[in-house]
Amino acid sequence: MHWDGHAGLTLIIFSILLAAFGYNLNVLFLLAIALVVSFVPDFDLDSKYFDHRGRSHSGGVAIIVGLVFGSVMFYVKGLTWGLLGFFGGFGGYLSHLLGDLFTYRKFPILWPFTNKEISLGMFKSEDYNGVFWWGGWICFIICFLATKGILQSLISNLQ
Template sequence: MRYHSHIVTSLCLGAAAAAHTSLSFTASYTAGVVIGSLLPDIDEPKSYVGRRSMGMSNKVKEAFGHRGMTHSLVVWGIIALVISWESSSLFASGFVLGYLFHILEDFFSVQGVPLFWPFTAKRFKIPIYRTGNLVEKSLFYAAFALLVYIGAKEQLFFEWWRSLALFR
């Protein structure tokens, strides 16, 4: 999935999570979702985050390959545990969810993800789309429309805008 698709689909899922839990759809939370939704692709030097990693992406890919360690639920669980232990902020919650959403979104690609790395390198998948194809583009637009719908119906955009007023 391309970076803009990860951002929009993760924001859509994050909006749904905020609408049905006690999470607040604030600027901090959405920033966490966006950053978390991009970070797993630090293992690909040509990715949006990889091109901005000052060479770290090359090292991660060399050590673990693309869609390796960074796409594992085991690694996500460790990251989630450490972050939740250190912070209870909305940014941290958004980050942990965004990271999980990225793995879930790539689970539906034809490449799949090694969900249980390091215990097994087997890639699990429900192959629905190939990166950049028409199905991914359709998922992007559907997620965008659903994000707008959920945001309007649940008044999440007002909540987000009010959270920005705190920074003024």
């Protein structure tokens, strides 16, 4: 997937998960971290030193990224922000891996537990980026409106 597909998938996943908490500053901060971190695994695209979709595309690295973000935020703002940093970093990284898992190219997503490379082989990385991008924004807007009670008000006014 490309950057827009990864951003859209992250919006879909986090909008649905966070709708249960309602949207507030903490939730929007968590979503922002996840969106930024969802681009991080592709740092190796033009690298001479790292293979794209090598170990950088693994759950082990997702945990490390979550711990780094969580530690920095804990140091700066305390426990609540530390947890937001961890879940934003870990979840954003994991959403990127999930997006790549749908494509044909295999990678070691379960490293360090196993080096076996897997993929679901459902589509090419360039095929559904626009669908995920627009789907993510639609999902975010619907979840935001629903948690604020605006969607229910609009629906009741239509009846």
